[in-house]
Amino acid sequence: MPLPTTLRTLANSLLGSLLPPVCQICADPGERGHELCGACSLTLPWHSDGCARCALPLHEDADELCFHCEESAPPLDACWASLRYEDPISGLLIRYKFHSDLAAGRLMAQLMALNPPPWPLAPLVAVPLHPRRLRQRGYDQAAELARLIGAPRWKGLRRIRATAPQSERNADARRHNLDGAFAVVGEVPEAVVLVDDVMTTGSTLHACAETLRKAGCKEVNAWVCARVP
Template sequence: MHLSLQALLRLLLPLRCLVCGDPGHDDLDLCRACYADLPWPGRSCLRCALPLPDTALVVCGSCREEAPPQAATHASLLYLPPVDQLLVRYKFHQDLAAGRLLVQLMQRAAPPWSCLPLVPVPLHRRRLRQRGYNQAAELCRLLPMPVWHGLYRRRHTAPQSERTAEQRRENLFDAFDVRGPVPTRLTVVDDVMTTGSTVMEIAETLRGAGAGEVRVWVCARVP
């Protein structure tokens, strides 16, 4: 009997939970217990993916007051344990196995419009040299959708962590630009969404360059 390549790989490299080290399951490097602990989002705002306590709402109060430039935002997971640790390992420690697992989870909780061309949030070349790779671009590379690479970061910006929402918006103002014609409909992809300042600035840029509709898909949303 001939083993398939996938079966042979699993025989030589058995699945192992990246969180606790127990055997993985369901073709994931995640055990049953850790999979059961994953923070899947419940009802959330259609425009910014903020978790909503009121099940009758579809848009949060902030987005009702001032609609963001993106038509919709989808978060596959919430930025809570164990997803937060996996994202830190992937983003800051070049743990590509964690990245592959996160992409698998994103695909299991993909938005209905995930067939649109993907646009990774770009890094400035200085940050790219420091980190070694663009985590959003790597997510897009592993997802089975077309990727548009016309968006770039025109200037280096200071890290967003520890900044208020207003400071984040000021920090990113006019930070992005495009090369070439822009597709009519696009999905911006990022690893984590906190206040949404980055994806909103990108959506403004893409719409200003001719995109008719911009949507956002993030691996995890900070609740």
């Protein structure tokens, strides 16, 4: 009989702590105590030339903002993606998010720490899962990334409405799907940094930012592991 999600997650975590590091991409021995080999480290799609407000890759003639953010500023003051959502990162994130592969998540957090935002880190706020989804999955992928990064965190953002998965919806449907999905509990900090695994259209991060601003937050930045081009 298959292990329940929570027990499978715990078993994977314990095995990862007992075995020597193995590259999470090709399964060769890891280097310098990391779960990544030297050859695979050269294939990582680092991201450093994105729009300052949405992290989309910029055209050569653009300065700091993409055309869309110049025309209509999003609710985020700044947005940073450590990597692009391309192979091999896309495969690692799918394993982490949908297949209980916490070792892949550990590597993602390490890579985020190697390419952090150029601005100071305010308290990290993980984009939350609804309690129902958390029970199904057994862990919150964004909260785990924030925890592994190790910076101070604020846990007052809640997802109060269960929403349909975003992955198969267009941008407009994604926005409406998140209406009233988030709420704030307690006193919100003046500045926060939202943390998530993947940014596609930005709808989820924008909904979180709008909720935080309504609660009195003055500055909302976002830091994601990977940006979909």
